[in-house]
Amino acid sequence: MIPILECKGLSKSYHNNQYALDNLNLTLERGQIIGLLGPNGSGKSTLIKLINGLLIPTGGCALINGMLPGVETKKIVSYLPERTYLEPSMKVKDAITYFTDFYGDFQSERAYKMLRDLEIDANVRLKTLSKGAKEKVQLILVMSRDAMLYVLDEPIGGVDPAARDYILRTILMNYNEDATILLSTHLIYDIENVLDRVIFLQNGRPVLNAAVDEIRTEQKKSVDVLFREVFRC
Amino acid sequence: MLGKLIKYDLKAMNRFLIMIHVFLLFASVLIRVFFTGRVLTEGTDFNNENFVLPFFLFVVLLIVLISAAAFATQLVIAIRFYKNIFSDEGYLTNTLPVTGGKLLLSKTIAGCIWGAVDMLLLHISLWIVIGTPYVTGLITENMASVWSELSLTDKGPALTFQALLLLYIGTCLIGVIANVVLFYASVAIGQFVPGHKVLGAIAAYFVINTAVSVIMLIVMAVSGLLGASIHPLSASFDFTIYIRNSLNLAIICSILQTLILYSVTYWIMEKKINLE
Structure with missing residues (x-):
């Protein structure tokens, strides 16, 4: 079976000629939750943007389900950026209509149920919501799709710990067993129990790509402890 | 979609x-x-x-x-x-x-x-x-x-009111499309100035406008719409023909400008999107 994500010599340099990603080779299999971890500036967001076609690679390519980023890959990738991408004047229910209009795999009933669970009124405008509530709305929208690959950039960064638990449960409950979740975060301790695999990135290169169980059994360490050791300042 | x-x-x-x-x-x-x-x-x-x-x-x-x-x-x-x-x-x-x-x-x-x-x-x-x-x-x-005067009856083919109105509306619409495409092209080109995208867009707008004006002047000079003979008091000067030729040239330039800028913006949107 074709891997859901394959990076072949993927490189991206910005205008200062420094490589944010340097000749990255990576393969992600289906049906896993993968943590993309690394310090600031390690290339996590760059990789995520390249997968979503928001950046043009300097070299190499990223293949999603065997295809270069484009219309067909955008149909199967559900992406949560680390910023608010909804028009602030939109009502929450308008955002749901928007997703229903453009994504054939969007399940509006699932979205409304999650909104009720998190006590978010669908009739309010996004600009009246707190930063955390906006992040929840975006995560609900992204997780209400039946995508093959979910790419979540800092999905729990701006929400309180109680909501964090709900969101993690939401992620676990709402993705298809065959789907893959690639999520980047600094809050490793909070999420490591849900991860199947972790990728540590440093200076645009992977320094570790291992199953979480392997780390626990072979190195007798949690991912959080290992991360602190590898990236000690 | x-x-x-x-x-x-x-x-x-x-x-x-x-x-x-x-x-x-x-x-x-x-x-x-x-x-x-x-x-x-x-x-x-x-x-x-x-x-x-x-x-x-x-x-x-x-x-x-x-x-x-x-x-x-x-x-x-x-x-x-x-x-x-x-x-x-x-x-x-x-x-x-x-x-x-x-x-x-x-x-x-x-x-x-x-x-x-x-x-x-x-x-x-x-x-x-x-x-x-x-x-x-x-x-x-x-x-x-x-x-x-406007219908130019003794200076060329007669224009009906409807034809003049259509010409006016057509010119306005070409102007509207040219403007929209110019704005979009400026914004898209401005994205190549990292860290100063808005400033880049404004600069691109003025550069494009200046370039179009210079090209227009050159084309007008080459086509005889500029020069010593073009003087309202000159015996050979015919105002209506001058206006008609200038209008034709302006419309052709607008259409060409729009096609070129739309193609540039299209290329950027398809191949050069970089949300850094």
Whole structure:
């Protein structure tokens, strides 16, 4: 079976000629939750943007389900950026209509149920919501799709710990067993129990790509402890 | 999908543009009721000092009002394009399952629809302000002589009123499309200036405008529309033919400019999107 994500010599340099990603080779299999971890500036967001076609690679390519980023890959990738991408004047229910209009795999009933669970009124405008509530709305929208690959950039960064638990449960409950979740975060301790695999990135290169169980059994360490050791300042 | 994109683009612009144009029409009605309706009448002595100053102020006010509405419309169209494609909103817009070309087409159609509505409402507003019974009477009275000049009956093929109107509307529409495409191209080119995208877009706008003006001047010189023979007092000068040729040249240049800039923007949207 074709891997859901394959990076072949993927490189991206910005205008200062420094490589944010340097000749990255990576393969992600289906049906896993993968943590993309690394310090600031390690290339996590760059990789995520390249997968979503928001950046043009300097070299190499990223293949999603065997295809270069484009219309067909955008149909199967559900992406949560680390910023608010909804028009602030939109009502929450308008955002749901928007997703229903453009994504054939969007399940509006699932979205409304999650909104009720998190006590978010669908009739309010996004600009009246707190930063955390906006992040929840975006995560609900992204997780209400039946995508093959979910790419979540800092999905729990701006929400309180109680909501964090709900969101993690939401992620676990709402993705298809065959789907893959690639999520980047600094809050490793909070999420490591849900991860199947972790990728540590440093200076645009992977320094570790291992199953979480392997780390626990072979190195007798949690991912959080290992991360602190590898990236000690 | 294109229909849905256009729907959302129009919806996003409607909010501001409806407000701007309702204000424009409301202000026009006020000006008509409290000023032009009272002074542009039969009994007014247009040479009277008491008339000249208020009339001058009125003309300035009218120009400011109409220019402000036109400028605000163009600004809203350009900002919508920038925000929706190149700012945070771009993270959603550019991950929709549609091509960059379709996004551009949708925004061009939506921008042109509002540009055309703006043009129509500016004309209506102007008519509300100056179209008093006295002025319309004057136009009707002098229509025959104005028409004999405009229709160019003795200087070329005759133009009907309908043909002239169509020519005017066509020229306006080409201007609207050219403007929208120019704004989008400027914004898209501005993205190549890292860290100063808005400044880059403004610079691109002025560079493109200057380049087009220089090219126009060169083409006019080459085609004989500039030079010593072009002088209103020269014996060989024919004003109507000069205007006709200039208009033709301006239309051709606008169409060419639009095609080139649209192609450049299309290429950027398809191949060079970089949301850094």
